[in-house]
Every structure is written in structure tokens, then in C-alpha cells.
Amino acid sequence: MTGPHITDEELLLDFYGEATPEQRQEIRAHLEQCARCRALDRELRAVLALVDREPAVDPPPGFEQELWARLEPVVSASRGPARLEPVVSGERRAAAGTAASTPWSFEWPRWVLAASVAALAAGSFSLGRVWDGPAQVTAPAADARDLGELVFRSEVEEHLERSQRVFVELVNADDEAAPVVLASDRDRAADLVAAGRLYRRSAEEIGDTATRDLLEDVERVLVEIANGSADETSNALSEVRARISEQDLIFRLRVMTAAMRARDERAGFRSQGEP
Amino acid sequence: MHESDEAAIARARDGDIVDVARARDGDIDAFRALVERHSRYLFGVVFRLVRNTEDARDVVQNTWLRVHGQLGRFEARSEVRTWLTRIAVNCAIDYLRSHKRREMPLDAACLEEHGGAPTAYAAHPGAEQLVLAGEIGARVGQTMTRLTPVERTAFMLRHVEGMSIDEIGSELGLKTSATKHCIFRAVRKMRAALAPFVEV
Numbered sequence: 001m002t003g004p005h006i007t008d009e010e011l012l013l014d015f016y017g018e019a020t021p022e023q024r025q026e027i028r029a030h031l032e033q034c035a036r037c038r039a040l041d042r043e044l045r046a047v048l049a050l051v052d053r054e055p056a057v058d059p060p061p062g063f064e065q066e067l068w069a070r071l072e073p074v075v076s077a078s079r080g081p082a083r084l085e086p087v088v089s090g091e092r093r094a095a096a097g098t099a100a101s102t103p104w105s106f107e108w109p110r111w112v113l114a115a116s117v118a119a120l121a122a123g124s125f126s127l128g129r130v131w132d133g134p135a136q137v138t139a140p141a142a143d144a145r146d147l148g149e150l151v152f153r154s155e156v157e158e159h160l161e162r163s164q165r166v167f168v169e170l171v172n173a174d175d176e177a178a179p180v181v182l183a184s185d186r187d188r189a190a191d192l193v194a195a196g197r198l199y200r201r202s203a204e205e206i207g208d209t210a211t212r213d214l215l216e217d218v219e220r221v222l223v224e225i226a227n228g229s230a231d232e233t234s235n236a237l238s239e240v241r242a243r244i245s246e247q248d249l250i251f252r253l254r255v256m257t258a259a260m261r262a263r264d265e266r267a268g269f270r271s272q273g274e275p
Numbered sequence: 276m277h278e279s280d281e282a283a284i285a286r287a288r289d290g291d292i293v294d295v296a297r298a299r300d301g302d303i304d305a306f307r308a309l310v311e312r313h314s315r316y317l318f319g320v321v322f323r324l325v326r327n328t329e330d331a332r333d334v335v336q337n338t339w340l341r342v343h344g345q346l347g348r349f350e351a352r353s354e355v356r357t358w359l360t361r362i363a364v365n366c367a368i369d370y371l372r373s374h375k376r377r378e379m380p381l382d383a384a385c386l387e388e389h390g391g392a393p394t395a396y397a398a399h400p401g402a403e404q405l406v407l408a409g410e411i412g413a414r415v416g417q418t419m420t421r422l423t424p425v426e427r428t429a430f431m432l433r434h435v436e437g438m439s440i441d442e443i444g445s446e447l448g449l450k451t452s453a454t455k456h457c458i459f460r461a462v463r464k465m466r467a468a469l470a471p472f473v474e475v
Contacts, residue, residue, distance in 0.1 A: 008459070059332070064311045
């Protein structure tokens with residue numbers, strides 16, 4: 001803090017939560033003792049509250065329709081995949097569904113559960129296709145198929161969300177913290193690799209190529225993380241990050257899990273109030 | 276937040292991400308769904324920066340054209356709406372830069388000329404209070420138009436959009452210290468214009 005009083009700039013940074021903890025402590029202590037600065041602080045907050053009173057301006061009626069009428073010819077002219085580099089085909093983005101997930105803190109290694117689920121899925125799939133297939137089966141067979149479908153999809157979705165969390169943590173970690181994150185993710189990644197292989201085989205068996213392909217790409221990066229060198233270097237980290245980015249993995253995982261949830265809701269496996 | 280609200284928000288986010296994926300594959304209906312879902316919100320964001328309905332309409336249109344060209348760059352590290360907002364803000368900044376406005380001075384004489392002498396808010400009950408509320412809203416809008424584009428943008432991104440000073444600096448291509456000073460200057464002008472409405 002400069003001078004005997006708090007500056008307007010310091011008060012403003014405090015208001016927006018951008019003061020450091022030390023600055024914040026000093027400001028609080030000073031305000032308790034100084035009536036002049038307290039008055040300034042109140043005035044600043046009152047003025048900024050008035051700014052919020054500016055009424056929102058709505059666009060003119062029919063704005064969206066008019067906007068689309070102007071956009072459509074341009075967008076149609078450049079019709080086709082809009083991305084710079086094709087990463088995932090439409091078929092691969094076609095999603096399968098799953099049900100509610102369980103917490104991340106599950107204590108058993110994921111591959112143990114994955115093995116059970118894969119076995120259940122394989123058994124039930126022999127009675128019919130897991131998802132997307134026509135319901136040309138008898139009632140008991142359909143029940144078994146539904147059970148296998150529900151459990152398998154639920155676990156695959158959770159597996160994908162866990163993998164996504166590992167990737168997001170790595171990509172978002174700052175350079176100093178990232179090697180620590182990378183090292184701490186190794187066990188998680190190894191567990192996910194083991195489970196993912198079982199899910200991938202099940203997906204292969206039931207002909208769900210979209211899930212199989214995504215699991216395969218995810219697995220390659222997880223293997224890199226799991227097998228990382230003892231002293232993670234910035235190069236190793238950059239390579240993993242580059243792989244995640246090049247293959248668009250976070251986006252693909254989000255698309256797949258989002259579509260799974262939407263499909264669950266449509267199929268009634270998940271209620272609308274269930275996140 | 277109510278649980279069903281959270282679920283609705285989660286569903287909307289899922290819908291966004293799926294529509295972005297489909298639009299990337301050339302699905303025009305998916306792109307149209309994004310346009311219809313988010314344009315009203317983007318208009319509000321952009322209007323606060325350009326302060327003119329026609330300009331805001333043009334900027335929102337340019338935003339969607341840019342979004343269409345950049346669909347392949349969306350990495351899903353942020354929400355779709357956050358990504359769209361950033362593109363809209365950048366389009367607004369580009370627009371303001373290419374249509375440089377005359378920076379109008381903001382001083383007491385100027386305020387007298389445009390707004391008249393205000394009276395403290397607390398002194399006006401009932402209908403008069405409503406009139407005063409309208410007067411305050413008008414004064415805020417008037418003062419906003421007199422900020423420089425960069426002051427207005429930095430201030431709105433901090434105050435309304437809740438972006439950090441570092442993030443704003445990154446968006447505007449300014450150093451953190453320069454970003455801070457833009458916001459400080461904007462707030463100083465807002466205080467000069469609005470302090471008479473405040474009874475401390």
C-alpha cells in the first residue's frame with residue numbers, strides 16, 4: 001500500500017478480488033481504522049452498483065431469423081467439414097449412451113471392474129446388439145441385453161470422463177506444476193489403460209467402432225503418461241500435451257460423453273433431473 | 276442453484292458440444308441451432324461494447340462467420356458459450372478499432388450539458404425514484420459511450436463478464452499494468468459521472 005491511505009486503484013482491485021492476500025489483509029486492517037477510506041470504499045461500491053443498473057438492450061424482434069437469413073448463404077457456400085484438419089469422422093462421433101456415473105474415489109483398480117463389466121457385456125451382447133440394434137429378441141433376452149447395455153455404457157462413460165479429467169489436468173497445469181501432475185497421474189493412467197483395453201475389446205466385439213476408435217486413441221496417450229520417465233522433463237510433458245491437442249482428444253471425449261448422456265435421457269436410462 | 280436448473284444447464288452444455296461437433300462436420304442445422312441459441316446473449320455482450328444496435332447486429336453477424344471458420348479450433352477446454360463470447364469480444368474490438376470513434380471528454384461541464392444536475396438517489400421515493408432510476412441508467416449509458424473503446428472494453432470485460440485483468444490483457448494485447456490503468460481510468464470517469472447519484 002502506498003502512502004497513509006488506500007488508493008482508489010487498491011480499493012478497485014480489492015473490489016474485483018484481484019488484490020493479493022497480503023494487500024487484502026492490509027486494506028481490511030486500514031479500513032477498520034480509517035473513516036475517510038471507508039467512505040471512499042462505500043462510494044466506489046455504490047457507483048459500481050449503479051453501473052449494473054444500466055438496462056440490458058434486447059436485439060430487435062426477429063433478430064435470430066434475420067441473422068440466420070444473412071448467414072445461411074455464406075455458411076452453405078462453404079459447406080463441408082469446417083475444421084482445419086479432419087480429426088474425427090461423423091461416424092466416430094456418433095455416440096453410444098450410458099447411465100449415471102459413480103464417484104472418482106472408487107478404491108478398486110478400474111480394470112477389475114472393467115473385466116466384470118466386459119464379461120457381462122459380452123454375455124448380454126450375444127443376445128443382441130448392445131445399442132442401436134433393433135429389438136428383435138425375446139423379452140428375457142431383451143432384459144439381459146438391457147442390463148448389459150446399461151452397465152457397460154455406464155462404465156465406458158465413466159472411463160471416458162476419468163480419462164478426460166487426466167488430460168484436462170495435464171493441459172491446464174502451469175509449466176511448473178505440470179511435471180508433478182504428470183508424475184501423480186501415472187498410477188491413474190495405468191489403471192485407466194488396463195480398464196480401457198477391456199472396454200475396447202468389448203466395443204470391438206459388439207461392433208461399436210466409434211467407441212472402439214476413441215478408446216484406442218485415448219489409450220495410446222494414457223500409455224505414454226503411465227510409462228513416463230522417472231524424472232518428467234518439459235519435453236516429455238510437451239509431447240503428451242501435443243498428442244492430446246493433435247488428436248483433439250478432450251473435444252472428442254466431451255462430444256462422446258455428452259452424446260451418451262443425451263442418448264440416455266432419450267432412452268429413459270437417465271432422468272431429466274439427473275446431471 | 277436448484278438441482279433441475281443445474282441439470283438443465285448441463286443438458287444445454289452437452290447440446291452445445293454436440294452441435295459444435297456436428298457443425299464441424301458440415302451440419303448446417305447444428306450450426307443454425309448454435310446461432311439461434313446464443314445470438315441474443317452475444318448481442319447483449321457486444322452491445323455493451325459498441326453501444327449501437329446496428330453496429331451490434333453487424334458484429335454478431337461477423338462473430339458467427341468467424342466462429343464458422345474456427346470451428347476446428349474449439350478444443351473443449353472451455354464451455355462453448357465462453358468460447359463464443361471471446362470471439363464476439365474480439366470481433367467487437369476489431370470493429371471498434373476499424374471504426375475509430377472520436378473520444379469525447381468527460382468533465383463536469385460535459386455532464387451538465389448532457390445530463391443535467393442529478394439529485395441523490397435516496398432522496399426520491401416512489402414514482403420519482405423510477406424516473407431517477409431511468410436517469411441513472413441513461414447516465415451510465417451516456418458515460419460508457421464517452422470512454423475510449425479500449426477503456427470501455429477492458430472495464431466491461433472486468434465488470435460485466437468477470438474476466439480477470441490478466442485474461443483481459445491477453446485478449447486486448449495489453450500488458451497487465453496497461454490493462455489495469457485502462458480499467459482505473461474507466462472507473463474514474465464512471466465515478467465522476469455517477470458520484471452525484473450516490474449518497475454515502
